[in-house]
Amino acid sequence: MSTDRTPVEMWFDPICPWAWMTSRWLMEVERVRDIEVTWSVMSLAVLNEHRDLDAAYRLLMDNAWGPVRVIVAAAEAHGDEVVKPLYDAMGTRIHPGGMKDLEAVTREALAEVGLPERLASAAHHKTHDAALRRSHKRGISLVGTEVGTPIIAVEGIAFFGPVVTPAPKGDDAARLWDGCVLVAGTPGFYELKRTRTQGPIFT
Incomplete structure (x- = not known):
């Protein structure tokens, strides 16, 4: 990692559409601000494994183990x-x-990405779950269990989100970054939220 750029870490679960939106925004921030991002996994399946969920969401969580396990195995x-x-x-x-x-x-x-197909089998085994849980715990410990993915950490400041669509570009991306770091770094600040009125806009 470059020494002249501020290190940032983002935790994601590959199945989460809102984490995907945040990651696209953070890639743009990396272009317009002097940051360098490390990408780490967390797991919605781990986060929800002991919670009482409706049948449809439980099925989604059961299936969510696969992709993140494969990323950990590949790493x-x-x-x-x-x-x-x-x-x-x-x-x-x-x-x-x-x-x-x-x-x-x-x-x-x-x-x-040129990785062996045999890594796909990791989706169905617990072999790499200890590493997955360590990465998940490291991220979630910064923000608490009442949130999910994405989590971002920068210079001792960590926060969930932002949840945003579409992913801002250019100066808009930079302003959102500056604002997130400002409010998240304010002592005693915990939450800023409004009801979502649209789903992720991927294009």
Whole structure:
């Protein structure tokens, strides 16, 4: 990581559309502000594993283990530098691509970034869950369990979100970044929210 750029870390779950939107915005912030982002996994499946959920959301959480397990397995085998390209490849298929078959998403994403197809089997095993849980715990410990993904940390400040659509560009992206860091860094500040009136705009 460059020493002249401020280190930022974002935790994501590849199945979360709002984390995807935030990641696209943060990529733009990286272009217009002197930051450098490290991309780390958290897991909605871990976050919700002991919660009482309706049947449809429980099924979604059961399926959510697969993609994030594969990213962790890929990072452990091939280094952390594969995390972002694999997330991009998965997320492009899941979100703007609208693919529902997560096993197909995983196979295609691995092929796109030049990783072995055998890594797809990690989706169905707990082999890498200890590493997944460590990364998840490291992120969620910064903000508490009442939020989900995404989580962003910068210079001792951590916050959930922002939840935004479409992903701001250029000066708009920079202003949102500056505002998020300002309010999140204000002692005693906890929440700023309004009801969402539209879903993610991927284009």
